[in-house]
Amino acid sequence: MDLRAHIRSIPDFPSAGILFRDITPLLAHPDAFKASVSLLAERFAGQGVTTVAAAEARGFIFAAPLAIALDASFVPIRKPGKLPFDTDAFHYELEYGSDSLEVHRDAFHRGARVLLVDDLLATGGTMGACVELVRPSGAEILACAFVIELTGLRGREALAPIEVFSLVQYA
């Protein structure tokens, strides 16, 4: 299955000079979507993953079926004000401005083996925030998994020493 054939490149989105990698054609192709989740599941099967976590919204699309495939919990990481129970927040800087993510305080615990998932790795800013939201719990982060990795933006290096796994790479 050539996943790359189902990813559409859209110039100048969301702003001039950005080549956006659009996964909606992949999601529209049942075999390609299934294959992407299966390939992630095969890579992490048998490693005792207890918890798959992802930031909203695109991350949920791959992380939720992956949690089911791995018999793991699914933890949603959300924008501020969306989670109803006690939350921890992490505030992080972006190229222009800043953002926050929140997680329920009871989501992670010592002894958990957490796989963090997103559709795309760019600079690693969002995923780095997810990592910081897991840390206080004492849970172990097994790896960060992505469908797409934009290697030129060096997110892999930003997330080191945590393992990064991706299905499709673009320079």
Add this chain to the structure above:
Amino acid sequence: MDLRAHIRSIPDFPSAGILFRDITPLLAHPDAFKASVSLLAERFAGQGVTTVAAAEARGFIFAAPLAIALDASFVPIRKPGKLPFDTDAFHYELEYGSDSLEVHRDAFHRGARVLLVDDLLATGGTMGACVELVRPSGAEILACAFVIELTGLRGREALAPIEVFSLVQYA
């Protein structure tokens, strides 16, 4: 599997007087999460569903694995400005203020059999907007499926004559 046992009720969220039904304990319980997706899949198996669509963000959590279970396409319906390709938008009124949802113009087509999914049915405002985003394509809407239905808010009536299916009901 008693799904209700894994749904947490949180008073006064997001505002005073609202009893929020929190699905994160269900997502945290691998068997309960898997059962909820399996029960939705069993209900719609063999009915020729070609496309499962959901509005961000919680809807994705159930709709994405359901699309995989039904060998169907997954279509994300999103807040404005999130989808990179040509979009259609639908603007709708809420109790306080208004909101918009968008979908890619190539997402639905005549001949498609669409299952719309969300975690929770309240008044049906968000799901009604999803219905309106499918209509111009000429695709057939098979049903709207939910994990939770708040029956007192009469969303089922608001969506009629489209079929509504839900796994757990609260008055």
